[in-house]
Amino acid sequence: MEKETIVRPSLLSADFLHLSKDVEEAISLGVSCLHFDVMDGSFVEDISFGEKIFAPLQKTYGDRIAFDVHLMVENPLKHVRRFLELGGKEISVHYEALTLGDLPQIQELKREFPQLRLGLAINPETKPEEIVSLLPLFDMVLVMSVVPGKGGQSFLEGSEKKIAALASYRKEHSFSYKIEVDGGINDKTGPLCLLSGADYLVAGSFYFHSLDKKQTLVSLTKEKEVE
Ligand code: DX5
Ligand code: ZN
Numbered sequence: 001m002e003k004e005t006i007v008r009p010s011l012l013s014a015d016f017l018h019l020s021k022d023v024e025e026a027i028s029l030g031v032s033c034l035h036f037d038v039m040d041g042s043f044v045e046d047i048s049f050g051e052k053i054f055a056p057l058q059k060t061y062g063d064r065i066a067f068d069v070h071l072m073v074e075n076p077l078k079h080v081r082r083f084l085e086l087g088g089k090e091i092s093v094h095y096e097a098l099t100l101g102d103l104p105q106i107q108e109l110k111r112e113f114p115q116l117r118l119g120l121a122i123n124p125e126t127k128p129e130e131i132v133s134l135l136p137l138f139d140m141v142l143v144m145s146v147v148p149g150k151g152g153q154s155f156l157e158g159s160e161k162k163i164a165a166l167a168s169y170r171k172e173h174s175f176s177y178k179i180e181v182d183g184g185i186n187d188k189t190g191p192l193c194l195l196s197g198a199d200y201l202v203a204g205s206f207y208f209h210s211l212d213k214k215q216t217l218v219s220l221t222k223e224k225e226v227e
Contacts, residue, residue, distance in 0.1 A: 003032065006194070007220050008068055008180070010035040010204035012048060012151045019053075022208070023061050029214055033066040033090070035182070035202045040073035043097055044149030051082050058087040066090060068200075070121060070182065072148050073097065077105050084113045092119030092142045092180075095131055106137055119180065123148060124156050128165045138177055141166050143198070146183030151204040155184030160196040167197025190220040 011034055014022040026034055036054060041047040058067060069083050069091040076093035083091050110116060119140035120131060124147060131141070143166070145159035159181065166179050181193045182202035190201045201220055210216040 005030065005032040005217075006199070006201055007031065007190075007207070007217050008033045008035045008200055008202050009207040010037055010151065010182070010202050012037040013204035013208035015208075019057070020060070023057065023065065025213065027061065027065050029217060031065065031217070033068050033200075035204075036067045036069045037204075038069060038071050038073055038079070039149065043074050043094065044072045046149055051079070051086060054083060054088065055086050062087050068092070068119075068180075068202075070119075070142065070202075071097075072121075077102055077109065080109060080116075080118070084109070084116060089115050090117040090119065090140070092121045092140065094121045094123065094148075095126055095134070096123050103137070110137070121148075121182075122162075124159065128162050128169065132169065135169070135173075135175060135177060140178040140180055140200075142180045142182055144183055145181050145185070145189070145193075148183070153184055155186070155189040159183075160189075160192050163193055163196040163198050170197075185220065187216075187219040187222070191222055194221060 009026055037048055038050050039046045039048040069088050071079050071093050073079055074097055076097050080091050117139040119142045120134060120138040121142035121144060123144050143159055143162050145155050146153040163179055163181060178199040179197055180200040181198045185201045185203045186206040203220060207216055
């Protein structure tokens with residue numbers, strides 16, 4: 001796989017009738033990773049897609065593009081295992097869906113699947129302070145900058161401060177977790193999040209509804225390039 005790109009288009013806003021066309025277009029634009037939003041109708045209101053759609057995507061395109069699975073589901077660890085068995089490597093679970101009893105299972109999954117990059121997603125109401133004790137277990141923190149469950153919402157102001165707090169905690173404690181931000185990312189909020197310390201930007205509607213996707217990818221990271 002080539003160098004990792006910063007922008008991760010979210011397939012939630014793709015054209016489901018022509019999913020392969022959208023995946024191929026992203027590959028041709030040099031995107032290294034697509035975001036795959038799994039919703040169960042319980043942790044969040046909507047139901048999106050799951051293992052059945054992931055399996056052919058991973059099988060067909062897995063050697064050319066990575067998939068970053070965002071599990072907005074209850075009992076997420078059960079599904080982490082399923083996605084890993086299908087070839088998934090980067091999977092995020094919600095802090096709000098975990099229980100204390102899940103921690104030994106997380107350690108076991110990491111031992112069993114050393115290739116796993118496990119992310120911890122946090123809802124807008126969850127403060128970075130609440131998750132510090134869990135950070136050594138995770139490879140990524142996914143900061144939700146909207147209430148999870150739907151695409152096309154506006155970025156919640158203040159999310160960039162959570163990113164900055166997580167980035168400075170990372171530096172202070174020499175951690176290496178990545179920071180991803182998801183929800184309402186556009187050419188203003190994307191660069192702001194990057195300046196605050198985010199490593200990856202998830203963009204759903206801003207990317208898929210744009211007429212010139214190549215230009216859209218550039219616009220999302222423009223401050224970073226100037227830095
Ligand atoms: C929302 C999802 C997002 C969504 C983002 O709950 O987790 O990944 O696709 O969509 P936009 O970029 O349109 O806010
Ligand atoms: Zn998402």
